[in-house]
Amino acid sequence: MPKRSRTHMCGELRKESRGQTVRLSGWVHKRRDHGGLIFIDLRDKTGITQLIFDPERGSTFHDIATKLRSEWVISIEGTVAERKEGMHNPNMATGAIEIEVTALEILSEAATPPFAIADDKTETSEELKLKYRYLDIRRGPLANNLALRSQVMMAIRRYLDEQQFLEITTPILSKSTPEGARDYLVPSRLYPGHFFALPQSPQIFKQLLMISGMDRYFQIAPCFRDEDMRADRQPEFHQVDIEMSFADPDTLMPLIEGLFKTILSDVKGITIPTPFRQMSHAEAMETYGTDRPDLRFGMELVRLDDIVKDSSFSLFADTIKEGGAVKALCVKGGATLSRREIEKYIPLVKSLGLGGLAWLKVGESDVTGPIAKFFKPDELAAMQKTLSAEPNDLLLFASGKESLINQALDHLRRHIAKERNLIDESRLEFVWVVDFPLFNFDNETQEMGSEHHPFTAPHPDDIDKLDTDPLSARSLAYDIVLNGYEIGGGSQRIHNQATQRKIFELLELTQEDIDEKFGFFVEALSYGTPPHLGIALGLDRLVMILCGAASIRDVIAFPKTARASDLMSEAPSPVMKHQISDLHLELHQDEK
């Protein structure tokens, strides 16, 4: 038997194939002995097929079959038989058939794995799963995620290729830049004391490609950030990096919407409606307290400043006087919560910097709660109206500095939505967040900085504001948000030198600063730069959402831990002394 040529994968056979001679290869998933009969579940990444070794039918290989153990790799030849009445397994794609084995070859034995592959419900520690990642993948769910990731990448490439984008790979050994997050550095052996940096994004390279006339570029680019890992980050990640010339957001947005339409259609068979909703940054902050609004549910933030500013509830009234704000959420049907249940929300908002949380319950004919007595009936009525509150709703109030209440109410809104099952997990709610501010103001340093980077184009309607009130000027930056995750962002870039000079002036950058911070790139912009813009999409996050995975780790073949190490290969690791000295470096005294 030619041991390596399969006729079918293990998930493929159906009863229509009965009587056929087939060859399968795979892993022994389970073995069961039933009075002489041996059943083997044979597994590959497509599924499981039941094999049967029957000594009475003269199976020559029955004796060998008794030796088989879990995870051994075998190759078999046999005849497809329909299972007997009542023995069909409707939970298995191949549950109507089994293979009567006529030839068996053991390709590879297996040591007992550190956790059972057959049962992926086993409570295996996260550490052990990462150390034996290759076995965890063999269990199935991760393999399916990786397959979906591959499909997504293929869909992206097919679509962008059709749209005349060229995929161009840019250097990974690149230059350290003083802006942005911390770089991973790569010491140079040939240039003592010099370092490469791994790119945080190919931003400069893609703009250079536009200057070079390449017109439409993309790349699924590996990017790197040596951050202190919070939440669900990886030190290396992939970004779908896109840039195009002679275009503006009105061209780019439909193109990116088409990209998502293609991805969803290719990998999920879903048709998503386009164009996507657009929301200004100001509206997103006002209504959701965040620039990444999750639109799968309502419960919007509502401003109550005007209603409460003259109330006798001095906490609210004083907050408004001091330049703060009062905003509230209306929890539908939340009035059934006990005081104790409601007060469980307080630590959450306190951890985000709020002093506390006020609340009211709306009854059929009255409004109750600790702060009810401070408000006049018309104030209470106005609140209910503004919040569209109905009997049995719960109103939650936050007061204080606007940025703090936005942050706290955003978290609270998502927390309650999850708690009360308000989120339809099957929905995909895309939204463009647009009209970001061009600048921000650092209260500590009392300096104005770029909200994105100094090459972001100002909004054409706000050019005059650059002179009069630059902090109110909007930019042509945009984010794309899906289900509350920012899955991408970009901007129109400045192509005009006069505008660029203006922005540098506003940022109070001297020529020396400019040279030091942006180096050769500013020179490159001077040699005839086309109007251009782009976007970068977070591939890992997108695939995570499409897989319904809980972490981006689950969509990366060999991820790092939250402390940036690979438990499987044990990287990073010590190296030989000469490897360090070859790089003209030595370890700090205390590390030797």
Add this chain to the structure above:
Amino acid sequence: MPKRSRTHMCGELRKESRGQTVRLSGWVHKRRDHGGLIFIDLRDKTGITQLIFDPERGSTFHDIATKLRSEWVISIEGTVAERKEGMHNPNMATGAIEIEVTALEILSEAATPPFAIADDKTETSEELKLKYRYLDIRRGPLANNLALRSQVMMAIRRYLDEQQFLEITTPILSKSTPEGARDYLVPSRLYPGHFFALPQSPQIFKQLLMISGMDRYFQIAPCFRDEDMRADRQPEFHQVDIEMSFADPDTLMPLIEGLFKTILSDVKGITIPTPFRQMSHAEAMETYGTDRPDLRFGMELVRLDDIVKDSSFSLFADTIKEGGAVKALCVKGGATLSRREIEKYIPLVKSLGLGGLAWLKVGESDVTGPIAKFFKPDELAAMQKTLSAEPNDLLLFASGKESLINQALDHLRRHIAKERNLIDESRLEFVWVVDFPLFNFDNETQEMGSEHHPFTAPHPDDIDKLDTDPLSARSLAYDIVLNGYEIGGGSQRIHNQATQRKIFELLELTQEDIDEKFGFFVEALSYGTPPHLGIALGLDRLVMILCGAASIRDVIAFPKTARASDLMSEAPSPVMKHQISDLHLELHQDEK
């Protein structure tokens, strides 16, 4: 005029469009003033269109047009007109038309570039071109190479996707391994004294993916080697990395041939014949002196040991006695070369370690040359017969250690082929080189080593030789060679633990050595490894050949110099002190 919406690219318009109103954007390639008329060649990456500003036809924008300079970026609207009789330019795709401009907008002015874009025949220094790479790309030929590279990558991905391969990205921050070339290291900030290494190839990861059951994997993977750069290498390069399970070379080879068939058909419209020729490593060395034979021309190496071993030419006879060899080339028509011209080959072979080069000219009825007198007529006749020599041919002889004469004659053969125009540059000659030796022997250390790596499967016909004569055992390794370049290589891997143990024993590796050198990977192999094999193709080299480029630098957007630096961004570069100390490192005393 909406300044960014083009109706056409600059290389698209033909006379069929006459009368149409069009909008184009691009760079001012050239401006010519002819008595009031202004002609502008407008360029983008697709080509050039001639614009005409005629003051008599009342072109409002004529005055602005006089200000235009080379490389300014403009957008125009105008009417397509057929050029007058005799004014057609057959050398331009758009040479039958011109645009009578009715509206013009200057999008971006341009400083004078350091070299002219319009004339790519200018002698610009390599350094200047690399420093202003984005302008060199704008000239056209490099842009075309990058477009072809993108097409090749797309063709590869489409084909492998159809063949059920999944693209899986593997870590770039990975582990330093003691084997192989020098690693680029990345110091870890979180783990003092620990380092990541950039991967030289994803070899271990792809084998792990087979162990994990992913079945068919590919990746166009960035790889890194900190080598002292010789010839045409880059510190980072891309490799088409492929691995498959439950298969053998008889499955893999046709699949890879299909891949090349697809690439050539997609990007060149060429149908290449398959299957490719296969040649054993032994035959390649014997007949071409190299395992990368260029089969676009003949002039094979011919062994003359038996003919010359008893001759009176003691140099040859003694060489054979001492275990050396004598091989020769027959240069068709080469007898017209003068002694002086022939002797020009001597420095070439001497630089490769040979003592010299002997030669004979074949005449109509005699054989002449410095060494002719040492041979009997029947010896000369036998040489001519063996070499298929005809009158007017030149015979070149090398004697000495076999490895040296192979190396020298390989170089000489290619040198003469180029010199005498024997190479049909339009031909694509693919060949599989197979049956590599499994082991090699290091004369210095007197130790046996793996020719490829210790996971390479032995040839099934040579299993017995592992015990009796391991150095004569062949492996299941294979290279794919195109026009004398090794464009890829791979092997069947060992999946059977008994075989793996045998190989480790032959290499005299202790368990400690194994753990240290191959670490967790050997453990992974124990948990049920399917038969698997793979190949890695050098993308840069392949694209270089397909572009007819002279260097792999010409097919990489932003390459490094031969000294591993990027002249454009000036990487590597010094970094801030704290960046180094954050990594628990300091510079060597003399570098501070």
